[in-house]
Amino acid sequence: MKTSNSRLPKYFKLSVEERQAALASALSIEVDKLDLLMDNEKALPLSTADKMIENVVGTFQLPFGIATNFTVNGSDVLIPMAVEEPSVVAAASNMARIARDSGGFTTSYNGSIMIGQMHVINIDDMESAQLNIEGAKKELMEKANSFDKTLVALGGGVKDIQLRHLALGTGEKVLVIHLHVNVLDAMGANAVNTMAERLTPDIEKLTGGTVLLRILSNLADQRLTTAKVAIPFDHLDTGDFNGSEVAKRMVLANEIALADPYRAATHNKGIMNGIDPVLIATGNDWRAIEAGAHAFAAKDGQYRALTKWTIQDETLHGELTMPMAVGIIGGATKTHPTARLSLEIMNIQSAADLAQLVVAVGLAQNMGAIRALATEGIQRGHMTLHARNIASQIGRNPEEIDWLEAQMIEHNDVRMDAAKEFLNNRK
Numbered sequence: 442m443k444t445s446n447s448r449l450p451k452y453f454k455l456s457v458e459e460r461q462a463a464l465a466s467a468l469s470i471e472v473d474k475l476d477l478l479m480d481n482e483k484a485l486p487l488s489t490a491d492k493m494i495e496n497v498v499g500t501f502q503l504p505f506g507i508a509t510n511f512t513v514n515g516s517d518v519l520i521p522m523a524v525e526e527p528s529v530v531a532a533a534s535n536m537a538r539i540a541r542d543s544g545g546f547t548t549s550y551n552g553s554i555m556i557g558q559m560h561v562i563n564i565d566d567m568e569s570a571q572l573n574i575e576g577a578k579k580e581l582m583e584k585a586n587s588f589d590k591t592l593v594a595l596g597g598g599v600k601d602i603q604l605r606h607l608a609l610g611t612g613e614k615v616l617v618i619h620l621h622v623n624v625l626d627a628m629g630a631n632a633v634n635t636m637a638e639r640l641t642p643d644i645e646k647l648t649g650g651t652v653l654l655r656i657l658s659n660l661a662d663q664r665l666t667t668a669k670v671a672i673p674f675d676h677l678d679t680g681d682f683n684g685s686e687v688a689k690r691m692v693l694a695n696e697i698a699l700a701d702p703y704r705a706a707t708h709n710k711g712i713m714n715g716i717d718p719v720l721i722a723t724g725n726d727w728r729a730i731e732a733g734a735h736a737f738a739a740k741d742g743q744y745r746a747l748t749k750w751t752i753q754d755e756t757l758h759g760e761l762t763m764p765m766a767v768g769i770i771g772g773a774t775k776t777h778p779t780a781r782l783s784l785e786i787m788n789i790q791s792a793a794d795l796a797q798l799v800v801a802v803g804l805a806q807n808m809g810a811i812r813a814l815a816t817e818g819i820q821r822g823h824m825t826l827h828a829r830n831i832a833s834q835i836g837r838n839p840e841e842i843d844w845l846e847a848q849m850i851e852h853n854d855v856r857m858d859a860a861k862e863f864l865n866n867r868k
């Protein structure tokens with residue numbers, strides 16, 4: 442599946458069935474290829490769910506939407522997003538629409554290196570332990586690689602070993618061994634953890650110490666993805682603010698999130714609003730990416746915004762660089778039918794492809810949030826879409842839900858109380 446044109450104007454105005462048909466048409470497939478979107482048992486059969494985790498008693502559904510309008514590295518792409526929050530898909534589509542007029546997003550990926558950590562304690566002679574590991578580096582890498590022949594045959598495996606030291610509050614000194622493993626198209630946790638566990642006897646022999654922990658690091662700073670966008674001022678006009686003013690306000694909003702950790706947490710949450718839904722739709726481990734993102738945001742000692750926004754030549758430039766340890770092999774990515782469909786919709790061929798799309802969506806989402814926040818405020822766009830959610834909780838039929846939604850928007854009062862009052866007063 443592949444789309445040659447992701448620009449689907451007024452896609453949101455269609456009914457669900459019309460959107461499914463338009464999606465199939467944009468992907469040049471028959472609509473029945475999307476039939477699992479219409480059938481929960483096909484979307485994730487109970488028998489499959491039962492093999493994925495423990496103590497399964499059912500499955501859990503989330504809305505599955507399509508962000509339209511994305512152009513990434515010159516190719517159009519439709520982005521599946523599984524998310525419970527209103528206005529996320531709308532904001533991503535809206536910013537992708539603006540960005541596509543100046544070429545869309547450009548991205549890069551610096552490779553699939555994950556770090557497997559081994560923490561060694563009880564070492565009597567730290568210097569000799571370190572020299573022994575350095576001296577045996579080549580043999581250790583060969584041995585680690587012998588534990589994952591498939592990965593090595595495909596060109597992956599351990600590429601380097603690096604050492605660090607920690608001094609704990611207890612007075613204990615710890616030698617930290619980092620295995621740098623190219624995990625190719627996997628997220629890599631299982632592959633890396635197996636290597637780290639199986640190297641334990643060799644490491645204990647070489648150091649005379651005890652290996653306490655053997656697990657990957659989610660601070661995947663050797664596996665970074667960057668997305669960039671450049672928007673001329675005149676594409677940023679909002680009606681109330683001209684494009685130059687919008688750009689200046691967005692840059693200031695970003696600077697505030699670079700200086701203030703309280704704001705940075707919310708700013709980065711806005712980035713993850715775009716990232717997590719694509720991770721969930723593709724069956725990826727979003728806790729791992731969340732942990733990596735926030736650790737990376739604090740890597741200089743202060744927690745800060747992950748994005749940079751600057752102005753050059755009457756153009757607003759945005760950039761997001763972050764760890765992106767996603768897989769298209771392993772974990773749930775191959776077992777979950779909807780996750781497989783999501784990868785097909787985006788025509789993903791490698792973990793590198795997926796990582797780059799995910800970070801482009803994160804940048805678009807941040808752009809949407811700070812553009813709204815620094816101009817009209819978040820409530821108009823976000824709460825207008827949230828109105829439907831509230832209306833559907835108390836409306837007794839589709840007509841009443843539509844009416845309630847319209848009342849809340851017209852009176853600019855999107856609250857449960859207000860909705861109840863509108864309903865009580867309706868005659």
Ligand SMILES: CC(C)(COP(=O)([O-])OP(=O)([O-])OC[C@H]1O[C@@H](n2cnc3c(N)ncnc32)[C@H](O)[C@@H]1OP(=O)([O-])[O-])[C@@H](O)C(=O)NCCC(=O)NCCSC(=O)C[C@@](C)(O)CC(=O)[O-]
Pocket residue numbers: 449450451452453509510526527528529530531532533534535538707708709710711712714806809810811813814819821822823826
């Ligand atoms: C909500 C909009 C997009 C409205 O924006 P608008 O300008 O009123 O929309 P429009 O009706 O002019 O439509 C423009 C385009 O937006 C899209 N669009 C418009 N409406 C829909 C819809 N219903 N469903 C799907 N797509 C929609 C759609 O792409 C459409 O163009 P088209 O492609 O049709 O030609 C805008 O106000 C916006 O981008 N707001 C930002 C919303 C946001 O960021 N939400 C995230 C949740 S808030 C949060 O959790 C994060 C935060 C804010 O705290 C992070 C932070 O602090 O940094």
Ligand SMILES: NC(=O)C1=CN([C@@H]2O[C@H](COP(=O)(O)OP(=O)(O)OC[C@H]3O[C@@H](n4cnc5c(N)ncnc54)[C@H](OP(=O)(O)O)[C@@H]3O)[C@@H](O)[C@H]2O)C=CC1
Pocket residue numbers: 589590591592595597624625626627628629630631632633634657659726729768770771772773
């Ligand atoms: N801290 C964390 O984040 C932790 C996460 N996890 C979980 O680990 C899981 C992910 O582990 P992961 O190692 O990705 O999954 P898998 O072990 O399932 O898949 C990786 C394996 O797939 C095989 N493979 C086949 N083709 C390829 C290819 N092109 N590229 C890469 N590998 C290929 C390799 O060898 P072979 O065929 O020999 O298997 C490789 O070892 C997720 O479910 C995650 O939630 C687990 C522990 C901790």
